[in-house]
Amino acid sequence: MNLVAIVGRPNVGKSTLFNRIIxxxxxxxxxxxxxxRDRIYGETDWNSKHFMLIDTGGxxxxxxxTIEKAVREQAYIAMEEADSIIFLVDGRDGVTPFDxxxxxxxxxxxxxxxxxxxxxxxPKVDLNxxxxxxxxxxxxxxxxxxxxxxxxxxxxxxxxxxxETDTDHDDSRIKIAVVGRPNVGKSSICxxxxxxxxxxxxxxxxxxxxxxxxxxxxxxxxxxLIDTAGLRRRSNVKENIEFYSTLRTSRAIxxxxxAVIVLDALLGLEDQDKKIxxxxxxxxxxxILAVNKWDLLEKDSKTAGQYTKNILxxxxxxxxxQVIYISAVTKQRITKIPEVAKQIVERRRxxxxxxxxxxxxxxxxxxxxxxxxxxxxxxxNYVTQxxxxxxxxxxxxxxxxxxxxxxKRFMEKTMRRLYDFAGTPISFVFxxxxxxWDEDDH
Numbered sequence: 043m044n045l046v047a048i049v050g051r052p053n054v055g056k057s058t059l060f061n062r063i064i065x066x067x068x069x070x071x072x073x074x075x076x077x078x079r080d081r082i083y084g085e086t087d088w089n090s091k092h093f094m095l096i097d098t099g100g101x102x103x104x105x106x107x108t109i110e111k112a113v114r115e116q117a118y119i120a121m122e123e124a125d126s127i128i129f130l131v132d133g134r135d136g137v138t139p140f141d142x143x144x145x146x147x148x149x150x151x152x153x154x155x156x157x158x159x160x161x162x163x164x165p166k167v168d169l170n171x172x173x174x175x176x177x178x179x180x181x182x183x184x185x186x187x188x189x190x191x192x193x194x195x196x197x198x199x200x201x202x203x204x205x206e207t208d209t210d211h212d213d214s215r216i217k218i219a220v221v222g223r224p225n226v227g228k229s230s231i232c233x234x235x236x237x238x239x240x241x242x243x244x245x246x247x248x249x250x251x252x253x254x255x256x257x258x259x260x261x262x263x264x265x266x267l268i269d270t271a272g273l274r275r276r277s278n279v280k281e282n283i284e285f286y287s288t289l290r291t292s293r294a295i296x297x298x299x300x301a302v303i304v305l306d307a308l309l310g311l312e313d314q315d316k317k318i319x320x321x322x323x324x325x326x327x328x329x330i331l332a333v334n335k336w337d338l339l340e341k342d343s344k345t346a347g348q349y350t351k352n353i354l355x356x357x358x359x360x361x362x363x364q365v366i367y368i369s370a371v372t373k374q375r376i377t378k379i380p381e382v383a384k385q386i387v388e389r390r391r392x393x394x395x396x397x398x399x400x401x402x403x404x405x406x407x408x409x410x411x412x413x414x415x416x417x418x419x420x421x422x423n424y425v426t427q428x429x430x431x432x433x434x435x436x437x438x439x440x441x442x443x444x445x446x447x448x449x450k451r452f453m454e455k456t457m458r459r460l461y462d463f464a465g466t467p468i469s470f471v472f473x474x475x476x477x478x479w480d481e482d483d484h
Contacts, residue, residue: 219298230370300328442472
């Protein structure tokens with residue numbers, strides 16, 4: 043996915059512009075300089091081009107202040123990673139020495155830069171933008187991030203050179219991303235699978251800096267193995283290298299078919315693991331929970347079953363997750379990863395015929411129909427599968443907006459009991475009867 047970074051000195055409106063572009067209130071917006079400490083990421087599109095947008099902290103070149111130094115490093119990394127850069131300046135303040143310094147850095151970055159002059163709330167204030175020609179970054183675009191004035195023109199310029207093609211989409215190989223907290227053994231797992239020391243492995247958390255792609259051959263079939271750096275809680279991300287790693291991991295999850303979330307057997311399921319599971323689920327990817335260092339745990343014949351039960355009790359929304367127990371050091375059950383990943387991808391690509399669904403699944407719902415809501419009887423008349431990877435099922439009924447969440451959970455449980463969708467999320471959409479799938483948004 044293409045990457046666009048917003049950079050600029052503090053308090054020029056970067057977070058306001060970020061919220062405007064992604065159409066959500068993700069970034070914290072205050073008049074206090076330096077409120078945005080971390081980079082914030084959001085996905086959006088413009089003119090049918092999808093991209094990930096980064097909101098950076100204020101960029102203050104040359105400052106010795108610890109926070110400003112960290113924020114400056116974030117912005118450097120954002121520029122290094124980005125396919126296109128939005129340089130935001132303040133039309134009310136005019137050109138400042140900081141703007142001149144940042145412009146010098148950007149001119150040397152070899153990346154496309156779009157110069158945007160914020161806080162131009164009316165045509166009269168637009169005249170202030172002419173001063174910014176002196177930065178040597180092309181035509182300035184006067185806008186107001188607060189009210190959305192003239193934001194379309196500069197976005198046209200931002201996406202002009204972004205790649206429309208998705209090379210991963212054309213690659214039919216199964217893509218497996220190995221993700222998880224630092225120091226749980228991700229690189230060791232990849233090395234054990236590949237049989238080579240592809241990644242540097244130490245006991246120091248965060249050794250892996252980039253996502254590393256390798257070709258794994260499993261019974262003659264090529265798979266793409268993506269080794270990533272560890273995800274950390276945002277409050278613990280202090281060094282620029284961790285920001286870089288978090289971004290790479292997010293992009294790896296975007297690219298993969300199946301994410302292998304690695305747990306430390308001795309530590310169990312922690313809050314950060316749950317957040318990673320949520321992140322993978324939101325992307326609707328297949329999920330394997332690989333409990334590593336299983337050889338270090340004292341156990342008997344019942345340990346694995348109890349361990350799985352405990353995990354699923356903590357993650358009741360994700361009872362479909364496949365849990366495997368491995369050791370990267372002894373290579374115990376390490377080949378279960380590609381084996382189970384292949385099975386999950388097959389389930390993600392599975393298509394159940396409309397006739398079969400209405401013959402087998404619909405009668406199960408008739409045995410336990412949805413409850414009456416607001417004095418109305420709810421009836422589900424018809425079901426059909428409308429998509430794969432992940433599987434999506436459309437239900438046509440008389441009052442789709444009234445189907446209770448509890449009944450939706452019952453429907454998913456019933457669907458999973460009848461058909462094997464282990465390891466993959468499935469989605470349900472509800473439409474009024476006699477309305478075709480193509481006639482409504484999904």
